[in-house]
Amino acid sequence: MDPLPLFREGLAAVVRRTPSMHWLGATGHLHTAVRMNERLRPDVLLVDSLLDPQGHLAALLTGNGSPALVVSLVRDPHRTAKYVRSALTAGVRGMVPRAAEIGEVLHAISRTHAEGTYLDPTLAPLAAGVTPAADAGSRRTLSRREYEVLQLIADGMENQAVANALFVSVETVRTHVKNILRKLRARDRTHAVSLAYQAGLLSGGTVRLG
The missing domain is CATH 1.10.10.10 (Winged helix-like DNA-binding domain superfamily/Winged helix DNA-binding domain)
Known part of the structure; x- marks a missing residue:
């Protein structure tokens, strides 16, 4: 989920060329993302941090028994301890800089899918001991x-x-x-x-x- 069509199309093209991955779709709209998640039931969801600055969308996408793992594409303004900690608490399971090389993004997707959690080395120090929530979302998450x-x-x-x-x-x-x-x-x-x-x-x- 990314607001820029060019970025979405570029990422889609790369994922489609990756043998171990299958691209199901993309959107730049919050509500459409929720509906697509329920209809397509993906293993991993990529969410631009700009569209989910406080983790509410991640909590919504992973709530109600959804098996999806959310990977946050973290923009530079959100490379802060406050954002990283709140996102992990909300249910984000993987994090990688949005400006990272495509190979690093694919690595983040694979590691999150295989191991359940992944923090890019450049973001890990910002977590300060906080680990991805075992259950999706917090008790204050909207159903x-x-x-x-x-x-x-x-x-x-x-x-x-x-x-x-x-x-x-x-x-x-x-x-x-x-x-x-x-x-x-x-x-x-x-x-x-x-x-x-x-x-x-x-x-x-x-x-x-x-």
């Missing part, structure tokens, strides 16, 4: 349904409209909203949407789930 509810709220829907769109009861929606507010530590629905955009959990101009 897939909560994520859907949050997106519909961001689209301006009230609880009844959300319930109709998801074919559930209003009480169920209210429960999801309460969980969203608790997990995001938000005061209300508007605050939750604002925090989600700031964290990169939601983004404008993407395909809506549903």
Whole structure:
């Protein structure tokens, strides 16, 4: 998952030429990534750190029993202890600089798939003893349904409209909203949407789930 089509196409071409790997697809949109992950069930997911600055997407992609291993392509501004630690805690299992040589990226994919974890030597010191989470995500990770509810709220829907769109009861929606507010530590629905955009959990101009 990368915002630049040229980078995605280049990486796809290299992976397709690698005998031990099979390329399933790519996108630059958060919501499409979630849907592709559920439909294609890949072994490894590559996620640009720009699209997941706080690890929320990685936690979502690896939650709910998903077997996928997330490898973060770390941009230079994110080569910090804060980012590395939060990403590992959220469920990222492999990390490699986005600017690394293609052979190093392929190595990171292979090692993560074979061993379950991998930290590029240039990033390992930033982890400071933190290891990739054994389970995907933390206790504050939104579930897939909560994520859907949050997106519909961001689209301006009230609880009844959300319930109709998801074919559930209003009480169920209210429960999801309460969980969203608790997990995001938000005061209300508007605050939750604002925090989600700031964290990169939601983004404008993407395909809506549903």
